Amino acid sequence: MSLLTWLPVITLLIFVALGYLVFNINAYILMTLLGINLISYAVTAYDKYIAVNNAKTGKTKQRISEQTLYIFALLGGWPAAVIAQQQFRHKTQKTRFKVWFWLSSLTNLIAGSSILYFVISSSS
Template identity: 40%
Template sequence: MFIYFVLINVLSYAVMANDKRKAKRGAWRTSELTLWLLAFTGGAVGSWVAMQTHRHKTKHAAFKYGMPLLAIIDLGLLAYFS
């Protein structure tokens, strides 16, 4: 469980950071659905950290409030099942 949590969060961080790079270049972007699916499958912490470090999606209310809430839920589930 812990290894999965680490891997999905590293992947989520990388995808969110890559989306920010694409946004700066005007390139084809990662869909918000993909970003949310990664978060809902356990990668919310990585997504939230990427949002903060890369200042990405921080003006979108759904991401601004939803991602930290989902990250707290993910951490709670990790603690409960570990």
């Protein structure tokens, strides 16, 4: 995998480090963000596993809905989801999914940045 694939995770780790060390954001909030990312990675990997298994066996086991994947991106799990998508080559060709996924991710970034801005500006 290329460095570009790891960029979201690097960004997340920098955000977490800055949040904790510079802006004194509660460690529980940051650990929650990391937990959401771990779950997001696992959910994306599991959906790919089900998709491959269904194709091999001809079964139709229930898959993870795309809306669930969008919700994890919206909650902040998009960096790990990007890694999982690239690692497992999952949902990388579905244009509709990619558009909604990145809109969810962008919404998370805007909301998170806004909250961080207000927290920083109100504490000074």
